[in-house]
Amino acid sequence: MCIVADMSSGHVLLGILAAGPAHGYDLKREHDARLPGAKPLAYGQVYATLARLQRDGLVEVATTENDGGPERTVYDISPAGEESLLEWLATPEPPGPYAAEELVRKTVTALRLHRDARPFLGAQRALHLDRMRGLVAEQRAAVDVDARIALDHTIFHLDADLRWLEAAAARVNEEGTLLR
Amino acid sequence: MMEPLLRAHALHLAFGRTEALRGASAEVAPGEVLALTGPSGSGKSTLLLCMAGVLRPQAGSVTYEGRRLDDLSEDDRTRLRRREFGLVLQFGQLVPELSAVQNVMVPLLLERHDRQAARTSALGWLDRLGAADVADAQPGEMSGGEAQRVAMARALVTGPGLVFADEPTGALDTVSGEQVMEVLLSTVRETGASVVLVTHDNRVAAYADREVVLRDGVAEGRPAVLP
Ligand SMILES: Nc1ncnc2c1ncn2[C@@H]1O[C@H](COP(=O)(O)OP(=O)(O)OP(=O)(O)O)[C@@H](O)[C@H]1O
Ligand SMILES: [Mg+2]
Numbered sequence: 001m002c003i004v005a006d007m008s009s010g011h012v013l014l015g016i017l018a019a020g021p022a023h024g025y026d027l028k029r030e031h032d033a034r035l036p037g038a039k040p041l042a043y044g045q046v047y048a049t050l051a052r053l054q055r056d057g058l059v060e061v062a063t064t065e066n067d068g069g070p071e072r073t074v075y076d077i078s079p080a081g082e083e084s085l086l087e088w089l090a091t092p093e094p095p096g097p098y099a100a101e102e103l104v105r106k107t108v109t110a111l112r113l114h115r116d117a118r119p120f121l122g123a124q125r126a127l128h129l130d131r132m133r134g135l136v137a138e139q140r141a142a143v144d145v146d147a148r149i150a151l152d153h154t155i156f157h158l159d160a161d162l163r164w165l166e167a168a169a170a171r172v173n174e175e176g177t178l179l180r
Numbered sequence: 181m182m183e184p185l186l187r188a189h190a191l192h193l194a195f196g197r198t199e200a201l202r203g204a205s206a207e208v209a210p211g212e213v214l215a216l217t218g219p220s221g222s223g224k225s226t227l228l229l230c231m232a233g234v235l236r237p238q239a240g241s242v243t244y245e246g247r248r249l250d251d252l253s254e255d256d257r258t259r260l261r262r263r264e265f266g267l268v269l270q271f272g273q274l275v276p277e278l279s280a281v282q283n284v285m286v287p288l289l290l291e292r293h294d295r296q297a298a299r300t301s302a303l304g305w306l307d308r309l310g311a312a313d314v315a316d317a318q319p320g321e322m323s324g325g326e327a328q329r330v331a332m333a334r335a336l337v338t339g340p341g342l343v344f345a346d347e348p349t350g351a352l353d354t355v356s357g358e359q360v361m362e363v364l365l366s367t368v369r370e371t372g373a374s375v376v377l378v379t380h381d382n383r384v385a386a387y388a389d390r391e392v393v394l395r396d397g398v399a400e401g402r403p404a405v406l407p
Contacts, residue, residue, distance in 0.1 A: 132383065136386040
């Protein structure tokens with residue numbers, strides 16, 4: 001299991017808990033429903049992530065349910081968890097090659113909490129375009145065609161993210177309802 | 181920021197009931213390349229045309245080198261546009277009856293340049309933009325991308341201090357678009373001219389030093405200004 005994926009799913013789980021307490025099974029189901037394009041969370045990953053969040057004081061055990069079946073722990077977000085969630089939602093990602101999924105996680109989580117995702121999307125566009133500016137300048141300065149071709153690949157992937165950011169902002173604009 | 185070369189402040193412009201600009205502002209500094217971006221219908225072309233003195237805003241001001249464009253007479257504005265601005269419109273707008281080289285000569289002839297010198301200069305610009313092959317073709321015989329190269333040549337031929345370009349690479353593929361942007365950029369870096377560029381292409385926007393994002397007739401991140 002990849003530690004980085006674990007960290008980011010942690011914030012998605014915090015986003016779900018911010019709407020109300022839930023147990024591991026519900027968290028997995030809700031996570032997968034919210035991010036239909038992403039890899040489903042494994043149960044092991046859910047419990048490992050919850051254990052880490054609990055260790056860091058970001059979630060607390062609300063109750064332990066026992067309706068006939070096996071015992072189930074219900075988790076809730078802590079004040080420190082709420083703080084960490086809001087900070088994550090507001091912070092644009094460095095536009096490296098692996099940021100893409102994190103952008104989706106933040107936007108979806110914000111919208112589910114009825115928060116306006118557009119300031120984040122705008123800030124992220126500015127960072128991405130800055131990076132694009134650097135790559136285009138590098139490409140203009142490149143003498144060899146192979147260097148230009150290699151840079152094209154990075155530029156087009158960044159462009160895919162930029163186009164997604166635009167489409168996301170346009171959809172949020174249209175669906176004012178999400179922000180009620 | 182340095183004293184802007186051109187400043188559009190709190191522009192309002194409605195076409196009938198459509199409010200194309202609702203308090204849009206943008207500045208461009210000497211030597212700066214500015215990109216105007218935003219969704220379709222957000223007012224990019226309208227803002228560019230107001231900045232270029234082609235459209236007159238119903239409220240707000242456009243100031244070029246300290247002079248209010250909207251205070252100038254129609255004649256003075258036309259003269260200023262011809263002498264100091266280069267304009268590439270969104271849909272090319274070449275004169276259909278003229279060949280490519282004649283189209284590029286027009287702004288020089290309007291400024292009473294010698295015909296032979298104008299022709300030589302026009303051919304030189306077509307060549308730099310990779311459009312020498314269509315020099316004698318009429319717009320109806322050109323591809324969209326060729327017409328855009330010709331339109332860029334026509335905008336640069338007078339050595340303008342400020343170039344306005346609305347989607348100048350919209351009909352070009354990546355590598356051809358890069359060539360046109362390269363000519364535009366190297367030209368303005370040489371002459372110290374500024375550029376206002378409208379584009380949907382992020383890669384083209386990344387040629388600019390700065391970007392203003394329009395949404396519903398206002399620049400994002402700035403509040404709408406009442407007329
Ligand atoms: N001459 C006109 N007559 C009537 N309505 C107009 C005119 N020019 C523009 N509009 C309207 O004003 C709004 C802004 O148009 P504008 O052309 O500035 O958008 P844009 O951002 O350039 O869009 P695109 O990316 O599609 O070129 C649109 O709703 C458009 O329909
Ligand atoms: Mg337009």
